[in-house]
Amino acid sequence: IVTLALVLASWLHVCCGLSRGASSRVLKVVNAIITMTFNLACLFHILAHGSTRRMNINMKHDVRTAMSSLSIEPFLHRSVCCPKCFAQYAIGDCPDVCPRKETPQSRACGEVLWTTRHGGNGGSIRCSKRLYTTQSFESWLTWFLSRPGIEDAMDESYSHVPSGDQMHSIFDSPAWRSFGAYTSRPGNLVFSYFIDWFNPLLNKIAGKTVSAGAIMLFCMNLPEHLQYLPENTFFAGITPPPKEPSVTTISNVADPVIDQIREFYSGKQIPTHRHPEGFWIR
Structure with missing residues (x-):
């Protein structure tokens, strides 16, 4: 029952867009309902059999903790991102002003990376102007290859024999053949x-x-x-709005995404559904 309640709160937060605060309140209400139900059942048991046993349901009250306990929270990398040139800096070791230069002879970017915001208690909080979040490729790949049926579905690509001059799929393409063995x-x-740009405001605000x-x-x-199904897609990250990077700053x-993939150039041992002990993945 507790697991089902955690799944409900996580689903409301992830799929229905319910805020963290509201999802956490749902968990508290469900916890109160379950506890009251069990205690009423215990009360009837006391009246019938004289037992004095009471139950206290210990349920997670934070939706983030709930998602973590269900192992559905993705592993994320966060860094401070310059609003002007999109340079990345570690949160714990970030300068006040962006020192990046496009070339050794160029001027430093000079964009201020930090700002002060007012918290809910009236105090001021120093925080970064922009954060850039990417998902861990290794963590996602481990989850992806641990799913039943994924390795079976990929077997076709390893044993496929090109069908002459006709292309029926990417496996028949010259690009695929160029990879050789x-x-x-x-x-x-x-x-x-793949990278594509979109308006997160859905054009609902005129002039914005x-x-x-x-x-x-x-x-x-x-x-x-199966290639483009959401569950088979590695969602690496979203570039910080409100503007797109230029040709020179998009790198x-x-x-950060390419660096993670580069770690697999020579291969890594990754647990899979067929090989829980690990299999060499490149």
């Missing part, structure tokens, strides 16, 4: 990199132009009808 060895994965970029990777080893938001 790499694509025929189990554990070797191919991903496509806000742009954010969704960075996603799709596993090309899957059959075509600052792409590099």
